[in-house]
Amino acid sequence: MSRRGERPSPETLASLPVAVDAMGGDKAPVEIIAGARRVASDDGIPIMLVGPPGLVGDTLGLPLFECTEVIAMDEDPAGGVRRKKDSSLVRAAELVRDGQASAMVSAGNTGATMAAALLRMGRLPGVIRPCIATPLPRLGRTPAVLVDAGANAECTPAMLVQFAQMGAAYASARWGTEAPTVGLLSIGEESTKGTPLVKETHGLLVKESGFEFVGNLEGRDLLPSPADVIVTDGFTGNVALKALEGSLRFLFDAMLGVFGTNDETKAAADVLLPYLLPMAAEFEPENTGGAMLLGTDGVCVISHGSSNATAMVNAVRVAFECATRGLVEHVAEAVLPAQGG
């Protein structure tokens, strides 16, 4: 349930700062603050850093919401949020809840970020469990969205149907995708393949009307995905996403190794790199704007733990755009009709 009253209008949200957890991530606070400063000056997006004054140092004009605690990257998420009520993560979520920020962004402890957003902003009406939506590149097209990319290791068919609804709303709000297509991740195209969870979800998705269900997809369909939204449980989604990240990194590294073999290969690589790098950039998590938590009553972007300044710039952009385009309203509307049916 929402803990707030009326949601702010898009105009109000555009005037509110994005709350940036200055202490979240392996490269915090230096890279986080650098990214926040850059996106504030380049894009004019209002920023509110959240962190302890001593640690943050010179914020060079960015406003700072002061707090006294930090939840560590490897800290128990639920316990951290419960105990550290004055932590940067909890305070950032409260700023959104209280209508003082349009969205929150953190590259910190993923579980704690989810817990803080869930406990402080609350779930949207009818949402069983929030999920994480992660973009998957489709060279030259808008990315596809994988839901759930890791929030819920255990899922029910009703949860997966909501992930589809929320993922479709996200694709519409973020990329303007009209009539998003949705595929269900399984181990064969036939509706009879997969676990009981997948088979039952398949039967439910066929009856949904808020998007076009294109049936089951397989692991090999993830890059590039023929559907705008790929639905799966958070365990499978997390394994698949990390398998993709790992294999692409493995192959890029192996390729760079080959390029450095001798002078001739180095010269050839110099010719090709200007063409290869833009392609590689599409696969870089730092350029995709991070993962979006869907189903909470407020926008929360979860950036990669290894986020640098560029990753923060993109994460803040995505958070700001989605907040001002009414992502929360879209997700709320996508889920609600199913509750009456």
Add this chain to the structure above:
Amino acid sequence: MSRRGERPSPETLASLPVAVDAMGGDKAPVEIIAGARRVASDDGIPIMLVGPPGLVGDTLGLPLFECTEVIAMDEDPAGGVRRKKDSSLVRAAELVRDGQASAMVSAGNTGATMAAALLRMGRLPGVIRPCIATPLPRLGRTPAVLVDAGANAECTPAMLVQFAQMGAAYASARWGTEAPTVGLLSIGEESTKGTPLVKETHGLLVKESGFEFVGNLEGRDLLPSPADVIVTDGFTGNVALKALEGSLRFLFDAMLGVFGTNDETKAAADVLLPYLLPMAAEFEPENTGGAMLLGTDGVCVISHGSSNATAMVNAVRVAFECATRGLVEHVAEAVLPAQGG
């Protein structure tokens, strides 16, 4: 339970032919027979083709075990095996069961191949469910093994422990790996992460002594895997494996697209391709020898549905090597002690 009496000795197995399903796969029978001929002449491995005489055509000296039926690639596996008692798949499995072949190889209907092997050869004593082991490349090292790569969408912790045992026995038999290491696929390194299945399996693997359990692995650890064996349920394993295959193909295709941009990039690519192709070859499923069914009382290699002659050569080699190195005995011994404990 085994349907046979004494297992043949390694010497006897080396003298027996490998039963090759001439009708299995998208490129059957032409590429299958071409591969069988090549491996018979190059390696001196005895071959017994299994297929209808009219369809097989000129086998050029290879013996043919005649049958009258074929199970189609998209046919219902269990129904096909039950109804088509004189199919090439069923007859190939019977040749192994009856001690007339050392192993069977098929690029046909995966489900039907598993069903035929399971129903005709039988399970090894104590094996709950057979699983599929698929090699994952580790450039310049022996491959790692993913179990289960898709045989069982639903698993219990006891099944996953057996997959670990059987996977370790396979690594030893095929690559001579001493004291194989085993990792459990999850969504975090901590033993508290993952589904109830993963958490309970983690607790059981810690107590196993037939291999070294290195703890949880994540999707990004699949390429290259730090463990010799990666254990997971068949749903997650199949999704992850196909995600890897798909992403590598996607990236290779994208790279080739870049290479063809203009005359300058084409010339540069000509320099690099001799170095890149051997690397790409390590990722090609046709070179890995296919997937191995573990837990049946006889060797069964499941080759990719798109297998060409080269894929068949490698699949037959793997089948012959594993049969003559006593893979079935190793797997039986790996599983049995657990039954007494």
